[in-house]
Amino acid sequence: MTTPPGPVQAEPEAARPTSLSPSRASDFMQCPLLYRFRVIDRLPEKPSEAATRGTLVHAVLERLFDHPAAERTAPRAKALIPGQWDRLLESKPELSELFAEDDGGERLARWLGEAESLVERWFTLEDPTRLEPVEREFFVEAELESGLRLRGIIDRVDVAPTGEVRIVDYKTGKAPRAEYADGALFQMKFYALVVWRLRQVLPRRLQLVYLGSGDVLTYDPVMGDLERVERKLLALWEAIREATDSGEWRPRPTKLCGWCDHRAVCPEFGGTPPVYPLPVVRRDGAEGAPGGAAAERPAGE
Structure with a gap:
């Protein structure tokens, strides 16, 4: 049959x-x-080991805040890695291709060990027992007056008792050299613009946490920054529309x-x-x- x-x-x-x-x-x-x-x-x-490791580490740091503050330790975070890796494989089976020829499991073990090191380094940069994020993996979307819709996912949003907002993004690579810092901050200013458009709140601080090198890059935006980013995005969108048409x-x-x-x-x-x-x-x-x-x-x- x-x-x-x-x-x-x-x-x-x-x-x-x-x-x-x-x-x-x-x-x-x-x-x-x-x-x-x-x-x-x-x-x-094709999925890459580096990008997938970043996704895994982000998932672990997000899930760690499900636990009470006292339990947010490095051992607890590292213990989350196998389960989060299984969840990733379940949602994206194609990721199994990364280690398809790893018969002995050595590459996978080394890769997971690298993820552990990145997670452990985070504890030298921030103290999760003193943090209570208002948002994690926060999807934001706003429409500008021009009709352009901006959207993205913010790793973490902290709000101080005084109401000041901090936007935090985790990077599993190394911090860029000083001359490339503006490019690295573009993403954060983008998020700040969306938050401003959504809530009329200017974020007090933008913070990039580089787990690959152990650096923290911070920037305190002003309204002029957001206005410049908005103008840049509008020009960029016009170029995209022209290319789409032609x-x-x-x-x-x-x-x-x-x-x-x-x-x-x-x-x-x-x-x-x-x-x-x-x-x-x-x-x-x-x-x-x-x-x-x-x-x-x-x-x-």
Whole structure:
């Protein structure tokens, strides 16, 4: 007896971008073509050990605050790692590919040990027994007067007894050099802008906790910062809209290209992008068919 085939998993339909997050804004600033591959084409990307370790550590630090203050110790936090790893595998089975060829389990054990070290280092930077976050893994979304929707997930929000707000983000990598600090703070200023738009509260402090190097970067924003970020985001969004209409997404080669999953379809590496899946809007406002001439032009020309 022939077993009927299971349902075919449909590819997600391409759609025009409707909102902006810190990650996607950074993608476009890094390389417009990368933004297209991730947001418009939704090309799959292989999971990485570093990114998955970051997700695991974030989950552990979030769950630790479920426990009473006195129980928020390093041993308790490290004990949460195996369970959180199992939860990650359950929600994203594809992560098992990371250690598919690790027959002896040595790479997985080493990787989990690295996660333990990052979690343990956090206790040298902050004292969770003295913290009572108001929000953890806090999804925020706000619409600007222009209609642009901003959205993101804040790792932690602390509120002092006096009402002052602190936004905290955990990074499992190393702190950037001083000349790159502004780029690192862009995400935090983005969040501060969204909180301001949502609650009319200017966060007192933005704090980046770098577990990879044991550094804490803090910044106290002023209204001028948020106004500049808003202007930057509006200009960025206008550029994204123009690229969406024209189908012209230019690659921007940098040293980061070496870590990109999409080199095989990138013109900078001899590849050809997929046919553009959205209608191309000509300068006169008329729409062309998906993958029109403007879309097929090599993005690097």
